[in-house]
Amino acid sequence: MKLSRLFTRVLQRELQLAYRRRADLANPPLFFLIVVALFPLGVTPDLERLATMAAGVLWVAALLANLLSLDLLFRSDHEDGSLEQLLLASSPPTLIVLGKALAHWLVTGLPLTLMSPLLAMMLALSPAAMPLLMLSLALGTVTLSLVGGIGAALTVGLRQGGLLLTLLIMPLFVPVLIFGTAVVQAAGAGLPWSGQLALLAAMAVLALVSAPLATVAALRIAVEE
Amino acid sequence: MTPVLSAQSLRCERDERLLFDRLDLSLMPGDILHLTGPNGSGKTTLLRALVGLGQAVEGHIQWFDGQVQSNEKIWYIGHRPGVTLLQSPLENLRYALALRGLERNESSLFEALEHVGLRGYEDVPSRQLSAGQQRRVALARLFLDTPSISVWVLDEPLTALDDKAVELLKARIQAFAAAGGSVLMTSHHGMSGDAVRTLALGGAE
Amino acid sequence: MWQSSFWQSSFWKNLVRWFHKWTSPKWFYNLSRPLGAWIGWLALLILVVSLVWGLAFAPIERLQGNSYRIIFIHVPAAFLSQAIYAAIAALGLIGLVWRIKLAFYLAKQSVPIGASMAFLALVTGAIWGKPTWGAWWVWDARLTSMLVLLFLYLGLWALHNAMERPESGDRAAAILALVGVVNLPIIKFSVEWWNTLHQPATLKFTEAPPMHISMLIPFLLAILGFYLAAVAWALKRTRLEILQRERRTQWARDELDRLGGNV
Structure with a gap:
């Protein structure tokens, strides 16, 4: 069987599982919505002032929503022993992990991206920045899913894994947050944004190449613990 | 003949206890190596270390x-059998094969599931099955014809099975070895037959 | 042919033997006792000289007045916290690749030291910031990077403590440290870029104006003193870690008996 075939199988399985756990699927978008809705209540309803913060608020909320869902990435696989089977596959486990990360992006990063224009309007983000908001979220959440996978793998067997995951992964999310927000701000202000977007893409590529390796190494420890 | 598996001077210490030391073992084609011990x-x-976990x-x-x-x-097949509870036995079996780079048509999958007594349960979510049935989902792969697989490493494959299933699986293991396969297994059940060798752990105590 | 003769040569065998001996916890334990003590006293001496010199005798700085003197503590602490993180990652790699326990022990016990240095750099930064910027905390690029570094350290320590088996903790933390060390330049770059975007250049921290020789000497001495102190501290912590982790071996038991209740 070709590797691409296995990759599709993994993706198919993950999406099927996500669909069968669809109650969990709603959590990140819901969290995204709630955090964004709380901001005007806590800060100001003044649209002009909200507009200046919109890029940052949207990105922080999307990042937290993503983080919330990472804890479950490997948990059930670890509990039922599928993780051991994954590591003993005849194909490189990195490929399977990559499939899982892509599935995670499809069910969290992508929905967050698709709903972001709606929330951006609530925060009066300038319409010119809208496409860039979506583009930066789409690219940035790829990195979040991949890098977050490392943290999820490191904490999968642990009690209180969720809290620890946040501590481990937050510092690594800083560059994505900075450049993601910067793209949207630059676009809103009519400034050039392609450099920032390119950096965001570069980070996604770096994560694509290296994160699965670290994730598999971490999973090997998790099945031993 | 090259051994399927050869291991020398194995040593394991866990939580301040020496489990075994200077342990040698080898597995030839046609062998059933039965690990026993309290x-x-x-x-x-040991099994997990041998397969690389x-x-x-x-x-x-x-x-x-x-x-x-x-x-x-x-x-x-480990202590945790790797059966995804949100998936049906059929889906589980198909995924297990995919991880080995294998594919089988629907009818042979159904046949394997029928062998382990899961007829009529093929499309039921595994969550709804009993503990013994869930183990059978994992064991179903052993009833497939997979020429590329020459070794079975089974951790307590006979637990949670009823008497009839125990006999069935034992016979299947014997048949696999007779056909030149090698089996490395742990079990509290006795295994008999010419091909069976027993290695007892925990003698140090 | 020559390759195999090289691997069998006495030179290579001696090198391997020497390496194994050096990385054996027992050998390290015995060596580090006198070494740690010497380095510790030397560090103390240098630190006292440099800090008294720097804090009391070095001339007042033209632009910042006396408040610049905190660089004698702040800069060495900031340097060290970054160097220690790199060292932890390197030790982790050594531990993972060559399975050398000693590298893991050293890496683990360097974590609290690096974290203390990052914390010290942040606190001294805040103390410096109050008279200079008029605020205890300013989102200066270097301070922000240091804060992120502190989080990375806390993550390492939390991971060590969360794992049930210390061997798993060692390897998990090594992976995290390696991921962190790849990310650290990216984090620093992004934070610096973010900072220049949002803040017009103020008086930048640690970019002290060219130093007069009478400031430079105590400054360099302070850096040396901090490094030596960190090494001595790491040796001491690692010795305890070795005793704890090797407590089942005969030599460690004897050593524990010898130390009695003084551990």
């Missing part, structure tokens, strides 16, 4: 001639 004697730890065991381990990728020749 609970906590390190059977599972974990570094708890020191020593030299070599599969085949040390050159080929061994994973694609081994079925490993």
Whole structure:
């Protein structure tokens, strides 16, 4: 069987599982919505002032929503022993992990991206920045899913894994947050944004190449613990 | 004849206890190596280390001639059988095959599931099955015809099975060995037959 | 042919033997006792000289007045916290690749030291910031990077403590440290870029104006003193870690008996 075939199988399985756990699927978008809705209540309803913060608020909320869902990435696989089977596959486990990360992006990063224009309007983000908001979220959440996978793998067997995951992964999310927000701000202000977007893409590529390796190494420890 | 598996001077210490030391073992085609020993004697730890899950065991381990990728020749069924509860037995079986780079048509999958007594349960979510039935989902792969697989590594395959299923699986293991396959297993049940060799752990105590 | 003769040569065998001996916890334990003591006293001496010199005798700085003197503590602490993180990652790699326990022990016990240095750099930064910027905390690029570094350290320590088996903790933390060390330049770059975007250049921290020789000497001495102190501290912590982790071996038991209740 070709590797691409296995990759599709993994993706198919993950999406099927996500669909069968669809109650969990709603959590990140819901969290995204709630955090964004709380901001005007806590800060100001003044649209002009909200507009200046919109890029940052949207990105922080999307990042937290993503983080919330990472804890479950490997948990059930670890509990039922599928993780051991994954590591003993005849194909490189990195490929399977990559499939899982892509599935995670499809069910969290992508929905967050698709709903972001709606929330951006609530925060009066300038319409010119809208496409860039979506583009930066789409690219940035790829990195979040991949890098977050490392943290999820490191904490999968642990009690209180969720809290620890946040501590481990937050510092690594800083560059994505900075450049993601910067793209949207630059676009809103009519400034050039392609450099920032390119950096965001570069980070996604770096994560694509290296994160699965670290994730598999971490999973090997998790099945031993 | 090259051994399927040869391991020398294995040593394992866990939580301040020496489980085994200077342990040698080898597995030839047609062998059934039955690991016995009391609970906590390190059977599972040893099996897992041999297939490459974990570094708890020191020593030299070599599969085949040390050159080929061994994973694609081994079925490993562990204590946690790797059955996804949100998926049906059929889906589980298909995924287990995919991880070995294998595919089988629907009818042979149904046949394997029927062998382990899961007829009529093929499309039921595994969550709704009993513990014994869930183990059978994992065991179903052993009833498939998979020429590329020459080794079974089975951790307590006979637990949670009823008497009839125990006999069925034992017979299947014997048949696999008779056909030139090798089996490495732990069990509290006795295994009999010419091909069976027993290795007792926990003798140090 | 020559290759095999090289691997069998006495030179190579001696090298391997020497390496194994050096990385054996027992050998390290015995060596580090006198070494640690010497380095510790030397560090103390240098630190006292440099800090008294720097804090009391070095001339007042033209632009910042006396408040610049905190660089004698702040800069060495900031340097060290970054160097220690790199060292932890390197040790982790050594531990993972060559399975050398000693590298893991050293890496683990360097974590609290690096974290203390990052914390010290942040606190001294805040103390410096109050008279200079008029605020205890300013989102200066270097301070922000240091804060992120502190989080990375806390993550390492939390991971060590969360794992049930210390061996798993060692390897998990090594992976995290390696991921962190790849990310650290990216984090620093992004934070610096973010900072220049949002803040017009103020008086930048640690970019002290060219130093007069009478400031430079105590400054360099302070850096040396901090490094030596960190090494001595790491040796001491690692010795305890070795005793704890090797407590089943005969030599460690004897050593524990010898130390009695003084551990």
